[in-house]
Amino acid sequence: MQPRVIQRILGLLLMVFSFTMLPPAGVGWFYGDIGVRPFINGFLVTLGTGLLLWWPARHNRRELKLRDGFLVAVSFWVVLGLFGAIPLALAVHPHLSITDAVFESVSGLTTTGATVIVGLDRLPKSILFYRQELEWLGGMGIIVLAVAVLPMLGVGGMQLYRAETPGPIKDAKLTPRIAETAKALWYIYLGLTVACAVAYWLSGMDPFDAISYSFATVSIGGFAPHDASMGYFDSPLIESVAIVFMLLAGANFGLHFYAIRRRSLRPYLEDSEFRTYATVLALLAVIVVGYLYLNRYFGSFGEDFRQGLFQAVSIGTTTGFTTTSYHHWPGFLPALLIFASFIGGCAGSTGGGIKVVRFLLLIKQGLRELHRLIHPNAEFAVKIGRRPVDDRILDAVWGFFAAYVATFSLIMLALMATGLNQITAFSAVAACMNNLGPGLGAVGDNYAHINPVAKWLLCFAMLFGRLEVFTPLVLFTPGFWRR
Amino acid sequence: MQPRVIQRILGLLLMVFSFTMLPPAGVGWFYGDIGVRPFINGFLVTLGTGLLLWWPARHNRRELKLRDGFLVAVSFWVVLGLFGAIPLALAVHPHLSITDAVFESVSGLTTTGATVIVGLDRLPKSILFYRQELEWLGGMGIIVLAVAVLPMLGVGGMQLYRAETPGPIKDAKLTPRIAETAKALWYIYLGLTVACAVAYWLSGMDPFDAISYSFATVSIGGFAPHDASMGYFDSPLIESVAIVFMLLAGANFGLHFYAIRRRSLRPYLEDSEFRTYATVLALLAVIVVGYLYLNRYFGSFGEDFRQGLFQAVSIGTTTGFTTTSYHHWPGFLPALLIFASFIGGCAGSTGGGIKVVRFLLLIKQGLRELHRLIHPNAEFAVKIGRRPVDDRILDAVWGFFAAYVATFSLIMLALMATGLNQITAFSAVAACMNNLGPGLGAVGDNYAHINPVAKWLLCFAMLFGRLEVFTPLVLFTPGFWRR
């Protein structure tokens, strides 16, 4: 542990982050909002705190060690989540409690997109823009986390993506790798955002909405500047654009990188995670559309298809945009969609959930166990593509799954102890841990009316989900703090 | 695969099983019931079918191979479940559909104890006795399955209990071991039943109830000859007796064996599974009693303690006796109790659920993954007691857990597709897969009023839970049927 180095980094982080409160202030000034001041104050407080942290530690330029990585990753979301809440807490309209401000901020930065605000359409543009921006920044953080940090830390089997460095590496130096990998992928992230915004604009959104929705789409965040979410436009064209960019944003950004460099679609077709991702979403869409049609829910196949496909992709990728109140859909559809969000996006994307590659590994391992029962003496290697996967990685994936289920169950029970009913508690934890957003029951439309303790618990759920459970859990082990 | 040998065994099994329909007929005759005939007819049909199966294959006396073990284990519960339903389907009172008769029979033989019958107090004694007897017989089957069959088959890591035979064994011959181990443990099972019946009788039950309840207690079944279950007696003494015998029946029968042979309680104290079992149940009881007391649910601590302790042990061991409508208890208590039933009884007991030893291994493996993140190069062995556990067993336990969760989710979604609401579907699958019995929502009191498709799905859930998921799953793999 190198507390001074971490202090220096957090200070820098806050100073950089403080500047993200200026664009919303600019938006507010441009639209003549009443709400510019909270952002200026938020900027000053965050910048000042960052400066105070950074100044005394500014000469501690040693490189990060493995353990520091865990602390920095968790601090990133916790500290920014708290400071990001400042403008929301200071704003007069909406009038949010500290709890609500933190919930909204954490929800944005973790790209969950669960909101406690009702009446978005009447809010100042500055606030609306800030919420979208938080998601977009959170998405940038996730790209680094998923592609550069977690593989180095070995969390939940993600050393799978560290295949070029053979074997577990001793206290690897994180900094150069983060910078180099992150830069390439951020360009892709930025490019996707621009392309998405332009496409939305060409499809009929005004520039403000086009930028706002593109932030929430590419980050798989799902915040919207309108209460009706994507349903506000009632436009099949806009929904089609959203589907395409949600699918792209839910895929491994490393694949986009290779596809661009090689100018070929083959990296997608050759990647077994991507194939599984496409298969799962297609299957989900078929079931949802079919069930809606059999129940004649919207009255025409066209409408069943349109709504079913959009919701399947939006929930399946854990984006969480809605075009309709899917939590009122008949039978098992709401529960099915919530279950699908557990699979979530691909590793190395901004999507949430358990991640497709882990889901794939769990299935392959399950099949291996079945084979082993029939052939107790044979050896079966679990493979991804043509490469056998190391036992250590498989252990980590099993462990991740069990820890995910355990965390889910405990938070669900705790929510029920605060008075939430079972459906609300179940869907709220799922929607928050999977960084999905909209739930069922009392949190079907928003999270405004649940009790404050439940909101704090759900902040934990969002952070645990986003940080892949083990990253924050490690901090709770005594061994982590021992020399 | 040796179809003729399996046919011979199933024939023998049915012939033996047919005789279990005579005691209920005797009970009916003794009490002057109207319902003797269905049992006589059931006896004749079952005996006849058994004879027809056995006769042409009677010379195929070869020993069972590994794969045959899976088929025999599954057939045992499926075939006996179907034939066991005959007297229930033939009876005039209660008037059950085929679906209901099979559900009740499977529920008995898997020691689930979920019932579709309302108005037990008005039923003929023969039917009541038969239901209890089915559970008791099911319990005998489970002892063999858990102690002799599953360890040999290696299902779900249960080769843990095959420690004395080093390494995976090649097509082990099952027969001699089953007979030898089963005999010793059946004596214990029988002894526990007699002791339990006598204790119930001395505590104030009439002889019929004493025997009936002892059958359901020692088998962790939970059927009762009264609608009010254990609450019929409203007797703290009887409930105390029940608690003691539920605790004993939920422990590994191998421990009882060693304790009796050594005339010492040390085998219990030295067994880490038993210690975890006791800890989990104690913790559960403390939370339940404490929460009831804080909510002043029964108005006095004495009553909160009595009801809370009984329900914690009854649900925690997966027995499923009730003294009160626990599904109406406040807040998270009903969900907590259902979650606790997932942990279930000890391996080698008649209890259901995932089993305490697997739960313990999952926790230890989770902790190992945490340690590995901090110390990527160190080697940690997961140990039970002082013995390190083989990686192959750990894989099997992870796999078991994932398969359990997957099966649970799929059946839950399927139930919701048949029209059950989420709470009912969730608790019904949990209560059936964990072989617990009573659920929440529409299945809080009984399973009479859900649709037939749901009942069949729940029969599957009971069988999958009882056969530890992998045993029936193996039969669905093409590899199993290939030479």
Ligand SMILES: [K+]
């Ligand atoms: K989201």
Ligand SMILES: [K+]
């Ligand atoms: K039971």
